[in-house]
Amino acid sequence: MEKKRTDDSELGPVPPLRLDRFGFLKQEPSPDGLPKGRSAFEFEREERRVRKWRKMIGVGGSDWKYYLRRKPHVVKRRIRKGIPDCLRGLVWQLISGSRDLLLMNPGVYEQLVIYETSASELDIIRDISRTFPSHVFFQQRHGPGQRSLYNVLKAYSVFDRDVGYVQGMGFLAGLLLLYMSEEDAFWLLVALLKGAVHAPMEGLYQVGLPLVQQYLFQFDQLVREQLPKLGEHFTQEMINPSMYASQWFITVFSYSFPFHLALRIWDVFLYEGVKIVFKVGLALLKYCHDDLVKLPFEKLIHALRNFPEDAMDPDTLLPMAYSIKVSKCLEELKQQYDKKNGKNLQPTEDEKPT
Numbered sequence: 613m614e615k616k617r618t619d620d621s622e623l624g625p626v627p628p629l630r631l632d633r634f635g636f637l638k639q640e641p642s643p644d645g646l647p648k649g650r651s652a653f654e655f656e657r658e659e660r661r662v663r664k665w666r667k668m669i670g671v672g673g674s675d676w677k678y679y680l681r682r683k684p685h686v687v688k689r690r691i692r693k694g695i696p697d698c699l700r701g702l703v704w705q706l707i708s709g710s711r712d713l714l715l716m717n718p719g720v721y722e723q724l725v726i727y728e729t730s731a732s733e734l735d736i737i738r739d740i741s742r743t744f745p746s747h748v749f750f751q752q753r754h755g756p757g758q759r760s761l762y763n764v765l766k767a768y769s770v771f772d773r774d775v776g777y778v779q780g781m782g783f784l785a786g787l788l789l790l791y792m793s794e795e796d797a798f799w800l801l802v803a804l805l806k807g808a809v810h811a812p813m814e815g816l817y818q819v820g821l822p823l824v825q826q827y828l829f830q831f832d833q834l835v836r837e838q839l840p841k842l843g844e845h846f847t848q849e850m851i852n853p854s855m856y857a858s859q860w861f862i863t864v865f866s867y868s869f870p871f872h873l874a875l876r877i878w879d880v881f882l883y884e885g886v887k888i889v890f891k892v893g894l895a896l897l898k899y900c901h902d903d904l905v906k907l908p909f910e911k912l913i914h915a916l917r918n919f920p921e922d923a924m925d926p927d928t929l930l931p932m933a934y935s936i937k938v939s940k941c942l943e944e945l946k947q948q949y950d951k952k953n954g955k956n957l958q959p960t961e962d963e964k965p966t
Contacts, residue, residue, distance in 0.1 A: 637748070669703065692879075700791050708800050730766050765785055778817040830942055838894060892930070
């Protein structure tokens with residue numbers, strides 16, 4: 613007996629996806645069943661911020677370098693308050709130095725994508741669906757988001773065959789693609805890994821993850837110096853930063869942190885360098901200090917990988933992070949690390965002191 617076919621129209625309309633303002637699927641509806649809108653006051657305040665930023669950067673970024681030279685403290689303060697989302701992609705390119713790389717290398721990205729082959733292509737394809745799986749842009753298998761992500765990662769693996777491709781790079785490229793074109797995202801990735809403005813990040817992804825090892829050593833020592841009671845508790849429970857902080861550095865908090873917080877961190881990271889990762893990490897531990905020092909090993913590990921929602925509020929966490937001074941200590945700890953590992957290298961930390 614032939615089964616009765618069900619017409620799509622009989623199923624009723626497909627409910628629209630519930631997305632947050634960044635394009636991620638919402639896990640739970642708001643209590644009243646409706647999304648919370650911004651108040652008229654908040655909207656007007658945001659409009660004023662956008663107007664200030666547009667005046668500062670000029671058309672297409674034409675006034676940016678001039679303003680940066682004249683009023684660097686204003687630029688720093690505004691970046692720390694958060695770049696307006698509608699201008700974020702452009703400003704990120706300006707502060708990272710990637711716009712200059714793009715202009716100096718016309719046609720290079722297209723050559724890498726179309727005409728070159730990469731030994732990492734299968735690895736990239738395997739990992740594509742793991743990058744921001746709850747974002748509407750990357751959800752469709754072989755859809756435009758996944759294709760763009762593949763192209764950027766493949767192009768970089770050809771551009772720098774020594775680094776090639778490492779899984780964590782997908783979150784960097786994915787984040788950038790939400791705010792700019794493929795080619796722009798590629799050159800910003802190049803700017804970060806090759807060090808157009810700050811110290812190169814490529815050591816985070818090279819064989820053995822040498823820069824990750826250095827950063828974890830530095831972070832461990834900072835915890836012991838600035839949060840001695842917690843540092844002692846970590847020692848007693850045999851906790852080290854590799855158990856909870858590696859992804860902080862490899863993905864610059866884009867892997868598991870709330871997206872609105874990750875964006876605010878990236879604003880500062882692109883302008884001030886990697887020290888903001890140390891500062892945010894220390895601020896999180898400081899905020900949760902009194903709870904963490906009471907926990908045994910298993911609960912401690914869980915807490916360090918699942919911070920409470922109130923700890924993730926940018927308006928609370930970031931001012932706390934900005935108040936923590938690390939630049940001098942980071943340089944001293946880097947020299948200590950190099951000496952310990954038999955290196956005789958010149959300092960590579962180029963962050964401006966705060």
